[in-house]
Amino acid sequence: MNSDLVPNDLWERIAPLIPARPPRRHRFPGRNPVGDRTALAGIVYVLRKVVSWADVPAERIGCSGVTCWRRLRDWTDAGVWPRLYEALLVELRHASLLDMNDCAIDGSHVRALKRGAHIGPSPVDRSRPGSKHHVIVDRHGTPLAVSLTGGNRHDVTQLIPLLDAIPRIRGLRGRPRHKPKRLYADRGYDFRRYRRLVWARGIVPKIAQRGAPHGSGLGKIRWVVERTFAWLHQFKRLRIRYEIRADLHHGLLQLACAIICLRRLRSAF
Known part of the structure; x- marks a missing residue:
């Protein structure tokens, strides 16, 4: 067993x-x-x-x-989960399985059944208490960084924190890689201030514009982040937040991301 x-x-x-x-x-x-x-x-x-x-x-x-x-x-x-997560990202880059030129970012609501930090009324669940999982992924959908916020926090508030949370990933000769060249996101991230902040980091923001008709073509690359949420929510404990302590739920989230990275290593060899 x-x-x-x-x-x-x-x-x-x-x-x-x-x-x-x-x-x-x-x-x-x-x-x-x-x-x-x-x-x-x-x-x-x-x-x-x-x-x-x-x-x-x-x-x-x-x-x-x-x-x-x-x-x-x-x-x-003791910080076991982020160190395990980062070590697997290093292995993926060493095996040339990370494509960080194009990254995508998004958030997903989960209902919270208990009190605790990072819980708020969810605007998509009739103001029931909930939390949000935020994730940034590479071109293949490999999660590079995750965060946890209250259900009433806007997705764009985690744009810069998630970019800064990407660890300096070694594994190849040269400088460690810690930022993408292009960042894809839906129109919920379309704010001039945040576009300027992304440009200031040397990243090209590929963000759908609010008010424009659908069909920009960005979804051809951005869809991988939705698949990553499907992978994460295969871990049924993450579909609903049961933990009162936010750090424990975030730890389970990081462990799930580490297992996803390990699965990608297995499928490549």
Whole structure:
């Protein structure tokens, strides 16, 4: 079961990033702690399924859902997920599987069932509380950076933060790559101020104009970001936000992006 949820190639990449547990001080410390791979299997199980942490099948996974949640909390605080994500992006660039000349950006609403940070009334869901996933992808739909905001935040507010969030991706000789040449977006991003900010970064904004008839042709390249959202929402835990802590939901989002990058590596070899 664990090998299906956490295959060897994923575990080999994440194991060096997991911080070591502090030694126990008591003479009789009790039971041995659950293995990290077992806890990671429980996290991936929850990410793929629509189950609460309390409903994680301990007899199948090997540990309780509470233990998995605690490891998710500890590893999120330790910054494991962004480092795993960036390491896989480096591998993709080293294998010449990243095409950052043309990138696309968009946002997607998700309903939130609990309180917490980055939650607001969604204008597309009758003002019900929700959040937004924002993502910027390369020409093939590989996610380069993701962010989480409240459901009432406009997509354009994450345009510059997402561009700045793209890590400096090494993997080839020369300078690390951290920005595209052209950025594609729908008409929701059509603001002069943000066009100027994109130009100032040396990026050509390919943004549909508001008020113009449809059929600009930009969708021939921009459609990959919609496919990326379909990939992300195959992880059923991301379709609805259940976590109160925004950092934990963002950590699951980054883990899903890392798995998508790993799948692309597998399909290329």
